[in-house]
Amino acid sequence: LHSGQDETFKDSFEALHEYEMGQAYAGLPDHLRSVAWRLLDIELLAMAFDNLDSNDDETIALLLEMPPQKAVQVLRSMYADNEVDLLQQLSSRQLATYLSLMPKKEAEGVRNLIDYEEQTAGSLMSTEYMAVEEELLVGDVMQLVKRHANEAESISYVYVLDNQARLVGVISLRDLLTHPDKLRVSEITNPRVISVKAGDDQEDVAQIVADYNFVSIPVTDDDEHLLGVITVDDILDVIGEEAVEDYSGLAAVNVSQVDDSFWQSAIKRIPWLVALLILGMSTATLINHFDGLVQKASILAVFISLITGTAGNAGTQALALAVRRIAIGNTKTPVKTFLSEMLTGVVVGVVTGLAVFLIVTFWKHNMELGLAVGLAMMIAIMVANLAGYLIPVAMDRLGLDPAVASGPFITTLSDLTSVLIYFSVAQLFISHFIGK
């Protein structure tokens, strides 16, 4: 980027893929980037920013390097969904400055978009769509498509509105291309248009797009007025994010930043571990309470980890299935699911308990001990299974994200109940295996 090489830089930047523009721009050393944003057209800068992660605070930092006037120009040339994602990360003061630099009507529109709650359809949509009224001819609409092709985020569909701007149908570009120009578009309009509401959860929207194989889906308000469209690239991000969230929850660690330094990584893991450690202390206190029993029969100590471990595993399985069922939508009634999960717990508990009974009886040549351990295992598994199922379901009912009820939380909680069950059962049998 030395003098005289400006044109070369501009040309080679322009030849890049949009995604590569974003990567290249973000990757420039600071002093070159401050030359670059002066040099490059607003349109190219907007392309680069449209292809960076608009929820990442590094992206907004790149915008804040420029004077507000320039930054606002870039934002205005971006797709509305990305623009709004970036603006949401500004302080309210910065946001006010930026909005004051936009035409009043546009600022108002942007503010409306900012108001949509995160993780809803409204927060994903962009407003660069194509819509027509039904009276037009195919040829007219094609002219319109050609004129707006470079602004619209997706040109695969043109939406049809009635005279009150309500969504009444959809025309695919495919149909426009394969029908004669003189035909009225009402002839090829599909009135069974699938749309979502602005307040719908993004996971539900992703499910519909995946099921129907759409490349974009329209978003309306409660009165069917078209507000925007969500394109499939945003849906890809949603599916990825949701998967990472559920996965992180199951492991009690945020896996979204795998490139953290060892220090950052440790800082993120320790709070969970220490919180669980404190919960684990209650299990230790409980065992301490049964110290008299252990003193009489030290053999009881042998099976503590077997019972807590196995019950924890069963609880984790039930948890994972419950979280997943909530994520993709349940097809059975809550009562049916509950009964089914109860029965599963019973079958799993009985089979595993029986296996433990046999193993312990033959190992220790002590049927009473085998009975105590087997019975405790059976009950502990049923309880852990039920907790693994009920906790995420209850959290979901309370409007909390069930993925937060992590696997380690369930196993640590199940340690407590398992130990209680184990020693209570052992107490009943103790007279039979002391002294053996």
Next chain:
Amino acid sequence: LHSGQDETFKDSFEALHEYEMGQAYAGLPDHLRSVAWRLLDIELLAMAFDNLDSNDDETIALLLEMPPQKAVQVLRSMYADNEVDLLQQLSSRQLATYLSLMPKKEAEGVRNLIDYEEQTAGSLMSTEYMAVEEELLVGDVMQLVKRHANEAESISYVYVLDNQARLVGVISLRDLLTHPDKLRVSEITNPRVISVKAGDDQEDVAQIVADYNFVSIPVTDDDEHLLGVITVDDILDVIGEEAVEDYSGLAAVNVSQVDDSFWQSAIKRIPWLVALLILGMSTATLINHFDGLVQKASILAVFISLITGTAGNAGTQALALAVRRIAIGNTKTPVKTFLSEMLTGVVVGVVTGLAVFLIVTFWKHNMELGLAVGLAMMIAIMVANLAGYLIPVAMDRLGLDPAVASGPFITTLSDLTSVLIYFSVAQLFISHFIGK
């Protein structure tokens, strides 16, 4: 579907969305479905089947209800990627029958597609794409697009081939629409076409499509000959599948079938639980080996579950991050990652060990016991953390899917090492806290 209502059925079926056609067809009672496939056009049936899950054995069962001649007609009208997915589920005998009913050249093409390994780009691609040579004019290509719009799976891009059928560029439909008919397409061809190889892993392909916001991506052989395209709807499925696999692995339960009956669900969970139970038995045996120690100091039993539980949690965190890092591609060198993970383990171990030391010392007014438990906790966490990191990495190196090293496997394994560490450390300190 009684006589006389055939036309009504046909019309209402035709008015459905393609996805709904699939659902409706699969949802018909058996006796009505056998009327339906006689009644409906091959094209409509193919649409319905294109929108059912082509990897599901229920979908192939629906095809097998028809006579082979009819089934083959439907298959041939489907997109090649779905057709091949279905054919792959047939026995080799059934496959031979079906292929024999196709024109020879087509059967050969299908057989080539079947040969691509699962989870590669080749297994996802369809062969219904549009390609041209560079000498054409924009208007000519538009004519071609219009002619083939209904066959191609995606019309967003037209690929440009050289005279040896090698992929040399791509033209977007957007550019075709916004440039004059008389222009040579070489003027608007983007020579920086991003493509994948047929043998590439589907996860890598998904990452590229998500990064670049493509709606389709071309697939070539090693000599850049265009073989097919992968559309974004298949990528959505890949991202979903991979997420479910990783998630299932972490919980040691296959969560892909949440609608199983309680019996099926139990059958799937029991093998894992019993296998882990047997691994858990070795921990029990180990504690049994230290029975003399427990008899002398029953207080040791109190902290077994605290140490195994916390180390297990730390191991699960390390595992989840390692699996995720493998899935999305590591940006650091293996040595750096290893060192970073080691250091994280040390920091997490020291902090948690210190917390335990303080808690136990104050609770039991016994610093030696606190020291023993805290030290054991520290070492157990470091070991579990390292195992949680190393096992999936080693599995990946051996060409195995790291997600199979499940969370419960790591916690059960870590129970064993934690108990060994705990009792070994306790043995060193035993003289100090016996009799206190």
